[in-house]
Amino acid sequence: MIATPRRARRNALLLAGLALLMYLGFIALQYARVHHG
Amino acid sequence: MAQEHVHDSHADHDHKPTGITRWLFSTNHKDIGTMYLSFALLMFFVGGAMAMVIRAELMKPGLQFLDPERFNQMTTMHALVMIFGAIMPAFVGLANWMVPLQVGAPDMALPRMNNYSFWLLPFAFSLLLGTWFVPGGMPAAGWTMYPPLVLQTGYSFPMMVFAIHLMGASSIMGAINIIVTIMNMRAPGMTLLKLPLFCWTWLITAYLLIAVMPVLAGAVTMLLTDHYLGTSFFNPAGGGDPVMYQHIFWFFGHPEVYILILPAFGIVSEIIPTFSRKPLFGYDAMVYATASIAFLSFIVWAHHMFTTGMPLAGQLFFMMSTMLIAIPTGVKVFNWTATMWKGSLSFEPPMLFALAFLFLFTIGGFSGLMLAIVPADYQYQDTYFVVAHFHYVLVTGAIFAIMAAVYYWLPKWTGHMYNMRVAKWHFWLSTIFVNVLFFPQHFLGLAGMPRRIPDYNTQFSDWNMVSSLGGFAFGLTQLLFAYVVLSCVRGGAKASAKVWDDAHVPGLEWRLPSPPPFHTHETAPEVV
Numbered sequence: 007m008i009a010t011p012r013r014a015r016r017n018a019l020l021l022a023g024l025a026l027l028m029y030l031g032f033i034a035l036q037y038a039r040v041h042h043g
Numbered sequence: 044m045a046q047e048h049v050h051d052s053h054a055d056h057d058h059k060p061t062g063i064t065r066w067l068f069s070t071n072h073k074d075i076g077t078m079y080l081s082f083a084l085l086m087f088f089v090g091g092a093m094a095m096v097i098r099a100e101l102m103k104p105g106l107q108f109l110d111p112e113r114f115n116q117m118t119t120m121h122a123l124v125m126i127f128g129a130i131m132p133a134f135v136g137l138a139n140w141m142v143p144l145q146v147g148a149p150d151m152a153l154p155r156m157n158n159y160s161f162w163l164l165p166f167a168f169s170l171l172l173g174t175w176f177v178p179g180g181m182p183a184a185g186w187t188m189y190p191p192l193v194l195q196t197g198y199s200f201p202m203m204v205f206a207i208h209l210m211g212a213s214s215i216m217g218a219i220n221i222i223v224t225i226m227n228m229r230a231p232g233m234t235l236l237k238l239p240l241f242c243w244t245w246l247i248t249a250y251l252l253i254a255v256m257p258v259l260a261g262a263v264t265m266l267l268t269d270h271y272l273g274t275s276f277f278n279p280a281g282g283g284d285p286v287m288y289q290h291i292f293w294f295f296g297h298p299e300v301y302i303l304i305l306p307a308f309g310i311v312s313e314i315i316p317t318f319s320r321k322p323l324f325g326y327d328a329m330v331y332a333t334a335s336i337a338f339l340s341f342i343v344w345a346h347h348m349f350t351t352g353m354p355l356a357g358q359l360f361f362m363m364s365t366m367l368i369a370i371p372t373g374v375k376v377f378n379w380t381a382t383m384w385k386g387s388l389s390f391e392p393p394m395l396f397a398l399a400f401l402f403l404f405t406i407g408g409f410s411g412l413m414l415a416i417v418p419a420d421y422q423y424q425d426t427y428f429v430v431a432h433f434h435y436v437l438v439t440g441a442i443f444a445i446m447a448a449v450y451y452w453l454p455k456w457t458g459h460m461y462n463m464r465v466a467k468w469h470f471w472l473s474t475i476f477v478n479v480l481f482f483p484q485h486f487l488g489l490a491g492m493p494r495r496i497p498d499y500n501t502q503f504s505d506w507n508m509v510s511s512l513g514g515f516a517f518g519l520t521q522l523l524f525a526y527v528v529l530s531c532v533r534g535g536a537k538a539s540a541k542v543w544d545d546a547h548v549p550g551l552e553w554r555l556p557s558p559p560p561f562h563t564h565e566t567a568p569e570v571v
Contacts, residue, residue, distance in 0.1 A: 014152040014227035021219045029257035
């Protein structure tokens, strides 16, 4: 098997980070809206 | 001796693990693709059975088989199962099979994560379908899960939320895998603007998935904390707002419907050139149109909520942005038509389904434009017109494209040709009955029949009877599909490497034998 390029692993981590940011970001925005809106 | 050695190592390329572990621990993109597609077919019949129950109930006015609560459970679960269990896994299965073959990669970039992505799904759907057995029954507040209604459902509520988290995690991991495979694993010479359109549309879809699935997960997490932890994200008594849930849900929901259709565009863009024996007309324009549709999908969400009360400027903005989508979509429809112009057309089952897609998806697109007009939407909102619209988009759009793709690549996957005669019967009966099923729902909606009701005024009786009869016939016809696919897996005439021999088939997948060996492209192919 050809090894997965290191760039692919790094990009996968970046994309997972983006997903986590969207998840927590939306909840945080709502929290801020309810409590300080 | 040397020759024997070469022969042995060649045989190793096709060495498959045996028994159940082949599937449980699989890191092979072809096996995982097969599992996704099998799972999607199973869920298509589960969701289809629910649709048959819905149409049986609606065949006549009055309550026939279900109490209203169970009817609402059926519509909710039909949608969740079809969207998250049938269409999305079918597209991911097609991507698993075809993306590495088309970009010249030996497998997906992250094969173990690929295994995990798939195996989350059976757990997610066991949990979701398991709500049948809990007190209060299955989720019944609609697939949109609006609060406060959804917060009043019983034990099914946390199960549904957890199932959606699992599906979301599965989709996000699948999307990450597809992006990094396409971005980092392409064969030398396969520049981005040489990618097959199926890969392009999936690349863009995968970005949409990563952007919006976490938003859905966030929305249902907030529902969960509102219900169990005393927060009030969507509770006005504590400073929250239930309409805000609708904004968040549709910020996910509208890109989601493009997630369900963009890979279909890619499939049709592969099939029409093949059976027109011409290259795709306007390749670059197709790529840019797909990207434009993806961008626009983020700025149209409130067209699902025109009647919730919104400033005029908001209504105008969302109406205009929605109508803008017709431009790149029109580019696509005209490009497909131009591809066929003066082509040497032939009408094998994949082409028949792609052509039906072209006509019928466009009907769904036009009714979408009608729904985008704010004053008209005040009439259409929550009627059967909306049901007709999205079933044209999702059944004759997404599902017809999936069937076209299966008929196109099935000989490549199995090494056998399928029964063309039965496949053509499947096409014609499906196309006739899907219109008998869904076209009258336009009339019902325009006459004012609301969605999500088990009983209706007697003025709606006739078209409901017609629609139900069409529905039963369409449902039965799908057994032909299962028969064609399963009998092709078991055997049949040998398929050649190019499968559609005299057709114009430029993709890398056609350079491999049918069926391709277990491991392919171990040495990257040259792309000129």
